[in-house]
Amino acid sequence: MMSTFFAMNGYGFYIWSAYGVAALVLVLEILALRSRRRTVLAEAHLTMPDDADNATEGAG
Amino acid sequence: MSLNWFKYASPATFYPLAGKMIPWFAWAAALLAAAGLYLGLVVAPTDFQQGDAYRIIFIHVPAAWMSMFLYVVMAAWSALALGFNTRLSAMMAQAIAPTGAVMTFIALWTGAFWGRPTWGTYWAWDARMTSELILLFLYFGIIALRHAIDDPRRADRACGVLALTGVVNIPIIYFSVQWWNSLHQGSSVSLTRAPAMAAIMLTGMLIMSLAAWFYAIAASLARVRTIIVDRERGAAWVSELPEVRNA
Numbered sequence: 001m002m003s004t005f006f007a008m009n010g011y012g013f014y015i016w017s018a019y020g021v022a023a024l025v026l027v028l029e030i031l032a033l034r035s036r037r038r039t040v041l042a043e044a045h046l047t048m049p050d051d052a053d054n055a056t057e058g059a060g
Numbered sequence: 061m062s063l064n065w066f067k068y069a070s071p072a073t074f075y076p077l078a079g080k081m082i083p084w085f086a087w088a089a090a091l092l093a094a095a096g097l098y099l100g101l102v103v104a105p106t107d108f109q110q111g112d113a114y115r116i117i118f119i120h121v122p123a124a125w126m127s128m129f130l131y132v133v134m135a136a137w138s139a140l141a142l143g144f145n146t147r148l149s150a151m152m153a154q155a156i157a158p159t160g161a162v163m164t165f166i167a168l169w170t171g172a173f174w175g176r177p178t179w180g181t182y183w184a185w186d187a188r189m190t191s192e193l194i195l196l197f198l199y200f201g202i203i204a205l206r207h208a209i210d211d212p213r214r215a216d217r218a219c220g221v222l223a224l225t226g227v228v229n230i231p232i233i234y235f236s237v238q239w240w241n242s243l244h245q246g247s248s249v250s251l252t253r254a255p256a257m258a259a260i261m262l263t264g265m266l267i268m269s270l271a272a273w274f275y276a277i278a279a280s281l282a283r284v285r286t287i288i289v290d291r292e293r294g295a296a297w298v299s300e301l302p303e304v305r306n307a
Binding site: 005008009010011014015017019021022025026029030032033036038041042044045047048049 | 101102106111112113115116119120123158159162165166169170173174176177275279282283285286289290293294298299301303304305307
């Protein structure tokens, strides 16, 4: 049952290569977004002035 | 002159709004993709001409549509940024480019794995495929140009000009199957003709297209939030964000 589904009447290799790589690329994009967000938030934290409430510009 | 919608044209007000919108678009994309994949891979019958190879259509066509559509949206944001010197528009253009490149890559890759069983080749230098490959290079060029210029406002202008120049490629991709003899088939869906496919296949494809739309919106919004924090770093409101304080 499952194996006939994955076989796709002989086209399994083409279908799963297409779907698999598409899914992989989307997962990689999401992971890249996450890691970039973490980096940028950490960098922004470093430029945070000591007293963030009164500052208008990062003191570095 | 303070129209209400200008309120969200500033990065500081758009940042929290985008944050609220992302989960909605992400969940909508996930649910639609699940429904579309079920329709496309399980429910839809085997095609009498192409066998099951045609099932690649459910990702190929949505990705190809998004690759062109996102380019036009990116160019429109770039035009706004160039015309009115608005920061958020330029950031939106910057945020869309990588997702556009992802969609273009998926369209090319899935096309290759559809072409092999149906035409006997992964690739041909035909008008549709070549112009779509140029689209991928345009996205890469815009991303690379951004990284090559240190001053973000200058990078905005340079990338904007390149993005607008590249718009000429979009009608070339779209009409390539009419203008030239192409290995690639003509469009399966058109506003003026009845669709050349069964209703269940069309439904699956449209649901997958909606999923691709919502995914692209969620990814672009997530990226623009990161870009906003990166470029507005040092501003008081950024320093006050809990995610920055606790980073």
